[in-house]
Amino acid sequence: MFTGLVQSIGQLQHLSQYQLKITCPTIQDPVLMGIELGDSIAVDGVCLTVEQILTKGFIAAASPETLDKSTLGKLPENGKVNLEASLRVGSKIGGHFVTGHVDGTGQLESAEPTGDAWEICFRGVSPKVARYIVNKGSIAVNGISLTVAECSNTGDWFQTAVIPVTYAETNLRYLQPGDLVNLEGDVLGKYVEKFTRYGPSTHAAAEANMEILGRENTNVKDESDLDMSLAFLAEHGYL
Known part of the structure; x- marks a missing residue:
């Protein structure tokens, strides 16, 4: 379980088809503090399990399904990824509950500075996550907890307002129009949908x-x- 509050930006390398190496900026990176084998770490919003600990990072495996449904299999060597260690008992919850189970992807449409924020729009949202996108609802974009400012009736397009610190300290600032992002809908919406449907x-x-x-x-x-x-x-x- 995560909160969607990114702790640092790492770099991803493909050691093999299903094995990934994530390098952190420093050995004192908050993601690495107290890290143990078997820990869960969100990499661009995808929950991965630590299989080997390195001096400045870790190695994790990604299943074929994970690589197919997320951007991890499509990122270039040394691609920038958002990192967050799993939530610990007693930790503050400043975002929303994020499971690290990506529902689908979307594409960056535009990112424009406006006043004291950035207006960022996404389109081409996968139907599996579009159904959970509602005005003022929560959405995880590359593992970042964001609030939906506006959206289409179908949820295949939405806009968020991102404060400068979030834009500066996540990989949102590296995205170009057309780039894919990982999306995870609010887990509460999924339970409500199931109860109301069945x-x-x-x-x-x-x-x-x-x-x-x-x-x-x-x-x-x-x-x-x-x-x-x-x-x-x-x-x-x-x-």
């Missing part, structure tokens, strides 16, 4: 819903009243 189908699921909502705070009298719908969520303050 609803709980078992007695156990209904009991779990009552436990989450708190029976004493609802008007639920019977498990059959717990059909998880948009109306139900709105009634109980979740929409």
Whole structure:
């Protein structure tokens, strides 16, 4: 689990078809502090497992599916990648919950400075992630937690407002129009979609819903009243 707050920018090299080497700027890089074998590190938003620790980086393997669904297999040698170590118990959560499981890709359309921010637009968004893009919702772009400022009805185009420090300290500043980026939709949206589409189908699921909502705070009298719908969520303050 990650927060989408990038800690540093590293460089990626392809040691073999499925083995990647990530080099950090310094040996004191925050991503390397306390690093251990088996740790999870987000590389441009993709959760990878540390297989070997180096003086200034680490080696990780990427599956064929990961390389196919993300940009990692398409980056040039020494390509710039955003890095974030996994969330630790007690750490501050300043972005939003990011799993490191990329849903799809999109393309940079434009990045324009405006006032005290950058307006960055993305197009060609994969349908698998476009469905979770909503105005003022959260989106992870190359592992960066961003807020959607505007979007099309289908979600295949969206715009974000990026503050200068985020633009300067991530690989957003290296992107050129047409470059691909990794995208991950908000995990909360995925659960809401599943509940509203299918609803709980078992007695156990209904009991779990009552436990989450708190029976004493609802008007639920019977498990059959717990059909998880948009109306139900709105009634109980979740929409």
